[in-house]
Amino acid sequence: MIPAQFDYVRPTTVEEAIQALRDGGDDAKLLAGGQSLLPVLRLRMADPSLIIDLGGIPELKGVREEGNEVVVGAMTSHYDVTRDDTLRQHVALIQEATKTVADPQVRHKGTLGGALAHADPAGDLAAPALALDAQFVIAGPSQDGSGTGTRTVGAADFFEDYFTTAIGEGELLTEIRFPKYTGWGARYEKFNRVAQAWSIVAVAATVKVDGGTISDARIGLTNMAGTPVRARAVESALVGQSATEENVRKAAQAAAEGTSPTADADAGSDYREHLARVLTGRAVLAAAG
Amino acid sequence: MARIRTTVDGLVYEDDVEPRMLLVQYLRERLGKTGTVIGCDTSNCGACTVHLDGLSVKSCSVLAVQANGSEVLTIEGLERDGQLHPMQQAFHDNHALQCGYCTPGMIMQSIDLLGENPDPSEQEIREGIEGNLCRCTGYQNIVRAVQDAASKMKPGASATADSGAKQTVAGGGA
Numbered sequence: 001m002i003p004a005q006f007d008y009v010r011p012t013t014v015e016e017a018i019q020a021l022r023d024g025g026d027d028a029k030l031l032a033g034g035q036s037l038l039p040v041l042r043l044r045m046a047d048p049s050l051i052i053d054l055g056g057i058p059e060l061k062g063v064r065e066e067g068n069e070v071v072v073g074a075m076t077s078h079y080d081v082t083r084d085d086t087l088r089q090h091v092a093l094i095q096e097a098t099k100t101v102a103d104p105q106v107r108h109k110g111t112l113g114g115a116l117a118h119a120d121p122a123g124d125l126a127a128p129a130l131a132l133d134a135q136f137v138i139a140g141p142s143q144d145g146s147g148t149g150t151r152t153v154g155a156a157d158f159f160e161d162y163f164t165t166a167i168g169e170g171e172l173l174t175e176i177r178f179p180k181y182t183g184w185g186a187r188y189e190k191f192n193r194v195a196q197a198w199s200i201v202a203v204a205a206t207v208k209v210d211g212g213t214i215s216d217a218r219i220g221l222t223n224m225a226g227t228p229v230r231a232r233a234v235e236s237a238l239v240g241q242s243a244t245e246e247n248v249r250k251a252a253q254a255a256a257e258g259t260s261p262t263a264d265a266d267a268g269s270d271y272r273e274h275l276a277r278v279l280t281g282r283a284v285l286a287a288a289g
Numbered sequence: 290m291a292r293i294r295t296t297v298d299g300l301v302y303e304d305d306v307e308p309r310m311l312l313v314q315y316l317r318e319r320l321g322k323t324g325t326v327i328g329c330d331t332s333n334c335g336a337c338t339v340h341l342d343g344l345s346v347k348s349c350s351v352l353a354v355q356a357n358g359s360e361v362l363t364i365e366g367l368e369r370d371g372q373l374h375p376m377q378q379a380f381h382d383n384h385a386l387q388c389g390y391c392t393p394g395m396i397m398q399s400i401d402l403l404g405e406n407p408d409p410s411e412q413e414i415r416e417g418i419e420g421n422l423c424r425c426t427g428y429q430n431i432v433r434a435v436q437d438a439a440s441k442m443k444p445g446a447s448a449t450a451d452s453g454a455k456q457t458v459a460g461g462g463a
Contacts, residue, residue, distance in 0.1 A: 008291055008308030008354055031355075038350040039332045042311075051308065055355060079344065103420025104401065105335060108344040109351065195419035196333065 003041035010053040014060070014139050014174060017052055018148050021170045022141065024050040030172055031055070032075060032114025035106045060113070060174060063087060068180050069135075074113020074173045079104075081112055091178040092186035093206040093218075097128040100188055103196045113173045116158075119165045119227075121262075122198040127220030127228040128188065130155040131204050134178050140171035150174065159227035184208045189283035190222075191275050193266065199223050200266045201275040203231075203255070205283035207238070214238045214288060224259035224276055233257045234280055243288035252281035293357040297322070298366025306353045312346075313337045315353035316363060324365040324393055328422070335421030338394035338401075339363045345401035347420070364393035367400075376400050379438035380431075387425035395421050399435045408439060 011017040021028055029048035031037055032055075040046050054060060060075035063084045070090050072081065081087060081098045088095055094112075101107055101115070101124050115125045116136070134155045142149035153166045160166060167173055190202040202222035208215045217238040219231040233254035241247040261272035290305040297320060304319055316322040316339070327349060328336030337348045340362040367374035373381065376396050386392045395418060402409060402417035409417060414435045415428065423431060 002311060002314065003309040005307065005309055008352075010354075031352075034352070034355065035332070035350055038311075038352070041309075042349070043331075053352075053355065103335070104417060105338055105345045105347045105398065105420045106332070106350075108341075109346050195416075 001042050001044060003038075004044060004047035006048055007050045008053065009050065010056045012056050012058075014057060014172070015148050017054060017057065017172055018139060018141060018170065020050070020052045021172065024052065026169070028052055030117075032117070033077060033110040034114075035102070035110035036114065036118045036120070054172070065090075066177075070178045070180060072112055072176045072178070074117075074175055075111050076113070078102075078107035078110050078112065078115075082107065090180040090182050091132065092184065093128045093132055093181070093188065093204055094125065094178065096186050097124045097188035097202075097204055100124055100190050100202075106196075112176060116176065117165055117167055117173050119159055119163050120198075121162055121226050121228075122200075122223045124188065124190065124199060124202060124222060126155075126159055127202065127222040128204040128206075129176065129178075129220075130159065130228040130230055131206060131218040131220030132178050132181065133218075134176050136166070136173060137175045137177065138167055138171050139174045140168065152177075155228075156230075162226040181206055181208075184216075185287035185289065187283045187286035189279040189286065191279055201261070201272050201279060203276065203279040203283040205280065205287045207243075207284060207287045209243055209288050212242050214241050214243050217284065219255070219280060219284070221255070221259060221276055221280075224256070224261045224272060226260075229259050231255045231257075231276075231280060234284075238284065243285070245285060248284045248288070249281045252277050252284065255280035291354045291357075293354055295356050295358070296360045298361070298363055308352065308354050310353045311349055312339070312341075312351040312353050312356050312361070313348035315356075316348060316361070322363050322365050325363045326390060326393055328390060328394070333420075333422060334391070334394070335398060335418075336391050336394040338397040338421065340397060340401065343404075345398050362397075364397060367396070374400070375441050376403075376434075376438045379434040379441065383430050383434040383437055385426065385430040385434035386423075391421060391423045391425075395423065395431055399431075399438065402435070403439055403442060407443060409435070411436070 028050040031053045060073045136153045136158045184206045186206040204220040207217045217235045221229045237251035255276040256273035261269045263269045294303045328334035332350045339348045
């Protein structure tokens with residue numbers, strides 16, 4: 001099927017995009033890479049009257065270092081994330097997870113910001129963003145309504161529910177700021193049925209190992225609730241332990257604590273809890289290896 | 290209506306299109322390039338794969354207006370002076386198709402893969418074409434064809450092949 005009719009604008013600055021959102025009202029929709037939005041439009045699950053294409057705004061693309069952070073423009077493609085040397089060195093976990101998103105064609109066009117703003121609970125990038133304590137920079141109308149301002153939201157507050165984020169009416173995500181995790185090991189362990197399928201459950205783990213001992217650990221779970229979940233009980237159980245298989249598997253037993261996984265045709269809730277424990281063990285061991 | 294200007298298979302086109310027109314519709318219905326096919330309605334099958342500014346995309350999941358100012362390469366632009374692209378020839382030589390519906394997308398994605406990784410392992414080939422579904426072959430001969438093409442497209446692999454033309458259409462990460 002083809003999408004229902006809509007008007008189309010392609011702003012060249014964030015300010016123009018905010019203005020277009022203001023003009024378009026409730027019925028405007030932002031187009032990033034389009035790899036979730038286009039299928040939705042084609043299935044007629046949405047029929048916005050205005051599409052605002054963010055593809056022509058140079059300031060939204062690219063990766064840069066700023067002090068102790070790595071800043072990724074929201075319109076940076078998955079493909080560019082997977083190839084970026086700065087991310088490889090300082091934020092390996094987001095790169096490892098991005099390599100598993102969909103398939104090569106989708107990664108060429110899809111964007112980090114688009115995927116995070118879409119906030120599909122089975123999407124692969126929210127859990128690493130949460131584990132890494134990413135900060136989300138959101139642009140919108142300024143308080144007095146005369147211009148444009150920005151605000152920053154932490155990952156723990158950004159993901160609110162299924163397909164729901166802290167991005168409000170008239171706002172757009174401009175960049176994602178990651179603290180540096182230089183020298184940390186990272187692994188995204190994903191369980192799905194067939195190639196290019198969504199994660200049934202996946203685990204994003206990054207750990208710091210000093211002389212064989214885990215000195216810090218961050219773990220995020222994909223598809224274990226409507227939003228990504230931090231496996232904090234596992235994180236604290238790991239710190240101070242030597243990175244042996246026995247220790248890691250024991251700590252990973254707490255991985256499903258505080259989760260509320262769905263049940264669907266792929267897996268029941270208890271099976272998802274089992275997967276979270278098994279995949280957490282695998283991910284931490286690989287990250288520590 | 291929106292005015293777009295694109296280069297498709299080496300020729301420049303200017304057209305007024307509805308913003309909702311998909312790139313694959315534009316290629317097939319406006320330009321008559323029916324070599325690129327539509328397989329599914331869910332962005333899964335990859336049959337409609339083309340190269341957009343040198344990178345493979347599913348042309349059912351790109352609006353024609355998003356291709357404004359870009360270069361598009363389709364399966365119809367691979368042949369040079371009556372000579373099949375080495376990837377097309379390898380699919381032919383290795384019988385890498387039965388019904389043939391997935392073939393245009395498979396070939397475009399396989400060329401993209403070799404642009405990224407000129408010497409892929411079997412596993413890397415299988416992962417590289419994971420966005421393309423074939424419901425006939427079980428993928429065995431498709432993988433063989435990509436291996437065959439990779440060996441023939443390596444720099445200096447064949448002095449007789451038209452290597453100049455190959456490089457201009459190899460696309461991928463170029």
